[in-house]
Amino acid sequence: MATGSAVIPQVKPAVPQGRTRLGAFLAYCRRNPNLIIGLVMVLFLILIGLIGPLFVNVAQAQPTSVIPDQPPSPDLLLGSDDQGRDLLAVLVAGLPLTMRVGFIAGAVGLTIGVILAFIAGYQGGTVDTVIRLVVDTLLTVPGLLVLIIIADSIKGVISINLMALVVASLAWMHPARTIRSQVLTLRERAYVQMAKLSGMNGFEIIVRELVPNLLPYLAASFVGAVSAAVLASIGLEALGLGPQNEPTVGMTIYWAISFDALLRGLWWWWIVPIVVIVVLFMGLFLISAGLDEVANPRLRRSA
Amino acid sequence: MSTLIELQNTTKIFGSGPNATVALDNLSLTIDDDTPSFTAVAGESGSGKTTLARILLGFTPPTSGRVIYRGKDLWRISSSERRQFRREVQAIFQDPFEVFNPFYRVDHLLNVPIEKFHLAKSKQHAHQLIEEALAAVGLRPEDTLGRFPHQLSGGQRQRLTIARALLLRPRLIVADEPVSMVDASLRATILESLRTLNQDFGISFLYITHDLTTAYQISENIIVLYRGGVAEVGDVDLVIKQPQHPYSQLLVSSIPQPDVDRRWGGDQELPSESGRGSKSGCRFADRCPRAMPECLQSIPPLYRTDPRRAAACFLYRDAPSITSEQMDEVMAPGSSIRRPVQDPR
Amino acid sequence: MSREVLERGVLQETVLRVEDLRVYYNTPAGAVKAVDGITFTLRRGERFGLVGESGSGKSTTALAIMRLIKPPGHIVGGRVQLGNQDLSTLSDDEFRRVRLAEIAMVPQGAMNSLNPVMRIKDQILDGIWAHESTTPRHELNDRLPELLSTVGLQPNVLNLFPHELSGGMKQRVCIAIGISLQPKVIIADEPTSALDVVVQRQIMSTLGAVQERLGASVILVGHDMGLMAQFVDRIGVMYGGRLVEVGPVRDIFKEPLHPYTQSLISSLPTLSSKEVSHGLPGSPPSLLSPPSGCVFHPRCSQVMSNCPLEVPDLREIRPGRWVSCHLY
Numbered sequence: 014m015a016t017g018s019a020v021i022p023q024v025k026p027a028v029p030q031g032r033t034r035l036g037a038f039l040a041y042c043r044r045n046p047n048l049i050i051g052l053v054m055v056l057f058l059i060l061i062g063l064i065g066p067l068f069v070n071v072a073q074a075q076p077t078s079v080i081p082d083q084p085p086s087p088d089l090l091l092g093s094d095d096q097g098r099d100l101l102a103v104l105v106a107g108l109p110l111t112m113r114v115g116f117i118a119g120a121v122g123l124t125i126g127v128i129l130a131f132i133a134g135y136q137g138g139t140v141d142t143v144i145r146l147v148v149d150t151l152l153t154v155p156g157l158l159v160l161i162i163i164a165d166s167i168k169g170v171i172s173i174n175l176m177a178l179v180v181a182s183l184a185w186m187h188p189a190r191t192i193r194s195q196v197l198t199l200r201e202r203a204y205v206q207m208a209k210l211s212g213m214n215g216f217e218i219i220v221r222e223l224v225p226n227l228l229p230y231l232a233a234s235f236v237g238a239v240s241a242a243v244l245a246s247i248g249l250e251a252l253g254l255g256p257q258n259e260p261t262v263g264m265t266i267y268w269a270i271s272f273d274a275l276l277r278g279l280w281w282w283w284i285v286p287i288v289v290i291v292v293l294f295m296g297l298f299l300i301s302a303g304l305d306e307v308a309n310p311r312l313r314r315s316a
Numbered sequence: 317m318s319t320l321i322e323l324q325n326t327t328k329i330f331g332s333g334p335n336a337t338v339a340l341d342n343l344s345l346t347i348d349d350d351t352p353s354f355t356a357v358a359g360e361s362g363s364g365k366t367t368l369a370r371i372l373l374g375f376t377p378p379t380s381g382r383v384i385y386r387g388k389d390l391w392r393i394s395s396s397e398r399r400q401f402r403r404e405v406q407a408i409f410q411d412p413f414e415v416f417n418p419f420y421r422v423d424h425l426l427n428v429p430i431e432k433f434h435l436a437k438s439k440q441h442a443h444q445l446i447e448e449a450l451a452a453v454g455l456r457p458e459d460t461l462g463r464f465p466h467q468l469s470g471g472q473r474q475r476l477t478i479a480r481a482l483l484l485r486p487r488l489i490v491a492d493e494p495v496s497m498v499d500a501s502l503r504a505t506i507l508e509s510l511r512t513l514n515q516d517f518g519i520s521f522l523y524i525t526h527d528l529t530t531a532y533q534i535s536e537n538i539i540v541l542y543r544g545g546v547a548e549v550g551d552v553d554l555v556i557k558q559p560q561h562p563y564s565q566l567l568v569s570s571i572p573q574p575d576v577d578r579r580w581g582g583d584q585e586l587p588s589e590s591g592r593g594s595k596s597g598c599r600f601a602d603r604c605p606r607a608m609p610e611c612l613q614s615i616p617p618l619y620r621t622d623p624r625r626a627a628a629c630f631l632y633r634d635a636p637s638i639t640s641e642q643m644d645e646v647m648a649p650g651s652s653i654r655r656p657v658q659d660p661r
Numbered sequence: 662m663s664r665e666v667l668e669r670g671v672l673q674e675t676v677l678r679v680e681d682l683r684v685y686y687n688t689p690a691g692a693v694k695a696v697d698g699i700t701f702t703l704r705r706g707e708r709f710g711l712v713g714e715s716g717s718g719k720s721t722t723a724l725a726i727m728r729l730i731k732p733p734g735h736i737v738g739g740r741v742q743l744g745n746q747d748l749s750t751l752s753d754d755e756f757r758r759v760r761l762a763e764i765a766m767v768p769q770g771a772m773n774s775l776n777p778v779m780r781i782k783d784q785i786l787d788g789i790w791a792h793e794s795t796t797p798r799h800e801l802n803d804r805l806p807e808l809l810s811t812v813g814l815q816p817n818v819l820n821l822f823p824h825e826l827s828g829g830m831k832q833r834v835c836i837a838i839g840i841s842l843q844p845k846v847i848i849a850d851e852p853t854s855a856l857d858v859v860v861q862r863q864i865m866s867t868l869g870a871v872q873e874r875l876g877a878s879v880i881l882v883g884h885d886m887g888l889m890a891q892f893v894d895r896i897g898v899m900y901g902g903r904l905v906e907v908g909p910v911r912d913i914f915k916e917p918l919h920p921y922t923q924s925l926i927s928s929l930p931t932l933s934s935k936e937v938s939h940g941l942p943g944s945p946p947s948l949l950s951p952p953s954g955c956v957f958h959p960r961c962s963q964v965m966s967n968c969p970l971e972v973p974d975l976r977e978i979r980p981g982r983w984v985s986c987h988l989y
Contacts, residue, residue, distance in 0.1 A: 203414035206375070207425065207477075212402055212432030225419035360857035361828070469944060499714050500884060501928065501940040526857055529930045556932065570862040572887035574929045576911045580862055580891055 048303025054296030058289070062109030073099035074106040074260040085281050092281035095272040098260065100285055107260035108289060110173055111243060114261075117177035118242035122184025123235050130189045131219050134196025141193075148189050156183045160245055164254035171256050176249065180242045187241075188234040195230050199223050233304040240297045247290065262286045319384070320349040320487050320520070321372065321405060324641070326381030328367050328544075339367040341544035341599075342381070344640035347488055347520055349386075354514050355647060356523045356531035356552065358567070359541035365524045368541070369492045372522065373407055374398075403433055406486040410493035412473035416465035422473070423461050425480050433484060449479040452517075453509040471502030478509050488520045489513070495530060507534050528571055532556045537647040540564050543599040546618065550625030550646050560627040563600045598630070606631060620646060671894065676878050677703040677726075677764075677846050682739035684718075684725045687732075693948045695721040695734065697902040697956075700975060703846065703878050708869075710889040710910070711882045713899030716945050719882045720769060722899070723848045726880075727766050728756050743845070762792050764846040765839040769854065772831035775823040781834055782819035789841050804841075811874060812837045813867050829860040836868060843875050850882040865892050886929055890914060895981075898922050901946040901956035904975055907983040918984045920961045955987065963988060 043049075065071075073079060076096040085092040091100035133144040163179050164171060171179075199205065200223075208218045224231075249255055250263025253271075257264070265286045269275075274282040328340040343364075347353070359365045370376045371383060374390055383390040385401050393401070409415050416425060426446050429435065436442035447457050453475040460472055468476075474494060481489050491510065495503040511534060513519045525531050531538055531552065538555050540548045540563065548561040559565045570580065597612040598604070604611065610630055618640065619632040626638055626646050638645070684696040696718040703709050713719045724730050726741055728748075741748045743763055748756065768774070776784055782805055789801050806816040812833040823831055832852060839847055849868065853861040869892065872879050881893055889896055890910060897907045898919065906919040917923045924941045943960040946952055952959050958968040968987055975985040 203409050203411055204417040206407075206409070207415045207480075208417075208428065209375070210373070210402065210407055211429040211480075212399065213428065222417055226417065360859065499945075500886075501714060501925075503930075504928065504940040528858075529932060532932055533930055533935055566859055570858045571932070572858075572861070572885060572891045574887040574890045574914065574926075574931065576890050576914050580866070 045303050045306055047299045047306065051296045051299025051301075051303055054292055055300065058108060058293055058296070059112065061105060062112065065105030069102050069105045070099075071102050071106040074102035078102070082279060084279075091285055092279075094265075094268065094282050095274070095279070096268065100265075100281065103260040103265060104285060104289070107262055107265060110259055111246065111262040112293075114173055114177045114180065114246040115239045115243035117174065118180040118184050118246070119235055119239035121178065121181035122238045122242065123188050123231070124185075125181075126185035126188030126234070126238075127192050127231065129185070130192035131196055131223070133189075134193040135200060135215060135219055135223075137200075144189070145193075148186050151183075152186050152190070154183075157245065157248060159183060160249055161252065161254065164249050168254060171254070173256055173259060173261075176246055176255060177242070180245045180249075183245075184238050184242050188238055191234055192227065192230060195227055196223060199226060229304055229307040232307075233301055236297055236301045236304065240294060240301075243293065243297075262289055318349045318386075320347045320386065321390075322346045322384040323368075323371065323378075324382045324384060326371060326378040326383065328364075328371060328376070329379045338544050340364045340371070340378070342640070343368070343544070343546065344381075344643060345539075346641070346644040347522070348644065349487060352514055352518045352520045353537065353647070354511075354521045354523065354535045356525060356535035356538040357541060358525055358528055358531050358538055360526055360567075362543060363541040364544040365526075365541055366492065367544075369407070369490050369522075369524055372490055373405060374401065399433075403484055404487045406481040406484055406489050408474075408477050408481055408489060408491040408494045411497055412470045412477065413465060415477055416473065418465060421462055421464055422468065422476055425476060426483065429480060429483055435483060445483060446479075449482045450476075452482055452512060453479045454505060455479065469502070470498050471505060474498055474502075474506055475509055478506070478513065482513060482517065482519075485517070486519060488522065490522045490524065492524045493526070494523075496525070496527060503530065510534060528556060528568060539643075539647075540567065545599055545615070546628055546640065546643070547600065548625070548627040548629075549618065549643055550622065554622055554625045560621060560625070560632065561600075561629045562604045562606050562631075564627070598628075618643065671704055671706040674705045675702045676705045676707075676744060677880075678740075678742040679722075679726065680740045680742070682722065682725055682741065683737045684721050684730055684734055685737045686734045688949070691949050694902050694951060695948055696725060697951070699739070699899075699902075699904050701897050701904060701907055703880060705845075705878055706873075706876055707895065708872070708879045708881065708893040710893035710896045711880055711899060712884060712886060712889055712896055714884055714945060716901075716948065717899040718902040718948075719884075719899050720850055723766065723768075723850050723880065723882050726848065727760060727764060728753075729766075758792065761788055761839075761844065762842040763844050764848065765842070765844040766848040767832075767835050767839045767850065767852050769850040771835035771852070772823075772828060772855070775831060775834065777823055780820055780822060781826075785819075785834070785838050785841055788838050792842055808837050808841055811840070811871055813863075827860075828856050829864060832856065832864055833867060836864075836871065840871055840875060840877075844877060846878050846880065847872065848880045848882065851884075852881075853888070854883070854885075861888070868892075886925065898925070901951055902948055903956055903985065904983075905957065905985050907975070909981060912982060918978075918982065918989065919957075919986050920963050920988075921957050924962070955985075 076098055079089060079093045079097055079099050081093055081095050081097040083089050083093045089099055089101065091104065093099055094103075129144050129148070133141040160179060160183065164176070167175065205218055205222055208222050213221070246255070247263035247266070250261055251266045251270070253267050255261060255264050255267070266283065269283040269286070323343055323345040325342050325344055326340055327338065327342050330337045330339055357365050357368060367376075371378055374383070377391050385393065388397065390401065416422060426449070427442070430442050430445065436445055446461070450457055450460065455472065455475050460468060460476060465473060494510065495506050498506055507530060510521060510523070514521055521535075523531060523535055535552050537550065538552045539546055540555065540561065542563045548555050548559065548564045555564060556568055559568045572580070597614055598616055601607045601611040608630060616628045616630045616633075617637040618626040618628045619635040620626045620638050621632050621635045624646060626643070679702070680700050682696055682699045683694070686693040686695055699718070699722055701709070711719045711722060721730070721734070725736050728736070730736055739749075743759065748759065751759065782802070785805060785808065786798065786801055789804075790798060793801065805819055809816055809818060814830060814833050814837070818826065818830065818834070826834070836852070852868065853864050856864060865888070868879065881889065883889065893910050895908065896910050896913045898905050898913070898921065900921050906913065906917070906922045913922060914926060917926045928940055941960055946956055946959070952969065954967070954969040954971050955961070955973050958964050961968065965987055971987070973985045973987050975983050976989070977983050978989045
């Protein structure tokens with residue numbers, strides 16, 4: 014039986030008339046710390062990649078640039094690895110590469126997924142059944158295994174962008190499913206029926222009526238897709254299936270493992286990628302938790 | 317006499333096999349184009365009134381039977397003809413909040429039809445049209461435009477949907493429970509707006525409701541639906557003040573009248589809550605206090621017991637029977653409705 | 662008391678007394694005074710109707726009596742007395758024992774709040790067992806068929822799931838849960854709002870029968886004056902979080918005293934005339950910053966000079982007739 018929350022009498026919001034959406038958004042951010050902290054963390058990492066090159070010589074991210082196996086010192090702030098790479102330069106050069114894989118794969122995966130989701134969810138009928146069958150079947154395929162097989166067969170020619178596409182090929186199913194269920198819910202809303210009565214066709218309804226209301230879900234799906242993509246790419250790279258010459262986070266781990274950095278006490282080599290991974294994923298998670306609150310108003314903190 | 321829209325023997329069945337529900341059972345209905353009418357469709361949940369609305373609005377095709385729009389089958393016309401249909405048949409829904417897309421300001425609801433149907437030549441013209449429509453329903457632009465749906469009251473929102481329907485100058489508006497989710501004190505204003513649209517703008521209404529009291533106050537004709545079929549039809553004064561079909565009688569006597577001297581009668585007459593209903597024969601037979609053996613065997617036709625009323629019940633078998641296509645003769649619109657000057661658009 | 666009321670065995674004994682109850686909601690914009698000083702009594706066996714439009718505070722009052730108000734709402738003042746016991750002094754644990762056993766509620770939309778994955782019998786048992794955890798469950802089970810028959814349901818309903826029942830049947834289940842421990846007071850908040858007119862009549866008649874059998878009192882919260890006319894003995898009219906008039910139902914309808922009640926009664930749609938009734942001008946008051954003095958004065962047709970200045974007390978101007986208005 015229901016208990017509790019009575020309907021709070023409708024209060025005219027204490028906002029000035031014609032307050033912009035941006036103003037409302039910023040005020041909201043103050044009440045949603047998860048989102049802000051997460052965004053700050055991820056932005057911080059992006060900045061390292063953007064501004065870093067101004068301070069650090071990225072050419073030294075290549076092997077035989079500096080004296081190898083040096084612990085952190087005033088000259089080499091993060092030390093150097095066994096092949097003579099300046100690890101600070103590696104961080105500055107490689108972090109954006111890793112994130113690029115994540116974002117490209119996430120974006121491509123999401124776009125494909127969303128398009129299919131809208132078609133399936135809005136049209137219904139046979140189209141929906143077919144798409145749903147394909148998605149559900151592919152979801153059962155062990156993703157990492159498939160990725161390993163694909164990556165292994167193109168081992169010689171793999172590049173950052175190619176890796177992103179490989180990862181994207183399995184990143185579209187989950188968004189397809191979640192967005193489709195949201196579309197199914199919204200499809201029967203009265204404002205969609207009104208739109209039909211006002212002469213809009215299916216495509217217009219999707220773009221003008223449904224998408225704006227799905228923005229939180231789309232954003233959350235994007236964050237989820239990016240996280241999964243980054244994880245997949247780091248995983249592939251750590252297994253040695255990534256682009257061998259790029260100083261990405263995953264490749265750094267691979268080299269650290271290959272050269273027994275742990276056993277040899279070269280702690281500065283493996284600690285940096287781990288810290289970076291933790292910060293990145295925590296940031297992405299907090300963003301996703303923050304977006305969850307946007308999408309689900311009941312989670313919002315009461316005053 | 318030309319017909320705007322007509323349902324010919326339409327049946328709508330949901331589901332299949334033993335669990336199939338017959339939402340509408342061989343229903344025929346005519347909405348005339350010449351004289352604006354105001355017809356109520358009354359029934360409880362399960363009567364088929366919502367399905368009727370959806371079929372009339374072209375949202376769902378009938379399982380059998382046809383929907384004829386200006387002489388042509390609605391589901392076989394070209395897209396430009398469909399567009400014309402959309403222009404002429406509009407709707408007002410029950411929930412004044414859900415019809416607004418929460419992402420946009422309320423203006424969006426009014427701007428889209430203007431845009432899609434090319435109602436205005438310029439932005440100023442569009443604004444003028446909106447202002448006229450708002451004025452017709454008693455709203456002021458400065459109080460309503462530019463706001464988000466949650467910033468307006470339920471009554472204001474519902475009047476906005478009426479203004480929107482008016483913009484298109486339709487021939488028919490299907491109003492599905494337009495006041496049931498609006499506060500009692502605001503209902504009168506909403507109903508007044510509907511009456512304005514009917515009398516001053518010559519728009520026909522199909523007013524779907526379960527509330528017989530508002531139906532009585534605002535319509536001239538009423539169709540009482542029970543389980544997908546017509547129980548009684550005719551002039552609203554006759555049907556509600558002197559109901560003949562046992563179901564109409566039950567319905568009218570169950571209205572909670574705000575009169576302490578007219579309390580609900582004894583409870584012995586109350587039929588049990590409906591189960592699946594009888595498989596053959598009159599749909600009301602399993603709950604009817606006056607059921608006779610023949611009621612279980614065949615479905616009674618409509619018997620015209622008055623020039624302006626017909627009831628589908630064997631109790632009146634002495635009266636002449638009419639087919640459902642002839643139902644509109646019983647509902648001839650009153651001559652007191654003025655026909656307005658042709659709109660020059 | 663009218664003859665009708667006496668025939669039903671309504672006694673003079675007061676079973677519930679609510680005094681100056683106040684419930685405020687703390688929002689970023691300030692305190693919303695949802696209920697601002699409600700006082701009324703309920704007699705044994707009586708049917709009391711708490712009527713008002715949305716935002717008048719009637720549902721909040723019901724929840725406050727049941728101590729089911731959640732933050733940001735708080736009960737900031739007043740007392741609720743059940744018989745001789747002051748409920749406001751009870752701890753949460755002690756009050757939980759009172760809930761359902763002494764005062765029960767059938768909340769708004771209750772039939773939609775039945776757990777969709779639990780059988781009916783388990784849902785009823787849950788409530789009973791929470792109070793009688795020492796009795797073995799199978800013994801409690803035996804009480805159920807009779808409980809269901811008092812609300813007009815067959816015992817086979819016990820094994821069904823909510824989605825297998827009609828709206829009316831679900832509401833009867835909710836009433837059954839409410840009376841399962843034979844409370845003294847049953848609060849029904851809009852129990853029939855989602856139901857059709859015929860089913861509504863059946864449910865109200867069931868509720869009435871159940872009440873008489875238990876000798877309990879009922880508070881019917883709603884906005885449908887027609888329903889009130891059919892069911893209750895006395896009415897309390899709420900507006901803007903305050904009680905503006907209380908009296909026997911017949912008197913309220915025949916001779917409403919408060920201007921708000923007067924316009925409410927005159928605007929009721931009836932089948933006697935075709936005239937579309939007129940509503941009240943203006944809009945409901947803001948509970949965040951209510952009008953000064955009498956909360957109704959901005960919309961009152963008989964407003965006087967002191968109305969915006971002083972809040973009128975709810976006074977018994979005739980035996981059994983209470984009004985909060987400066988006219989009296």
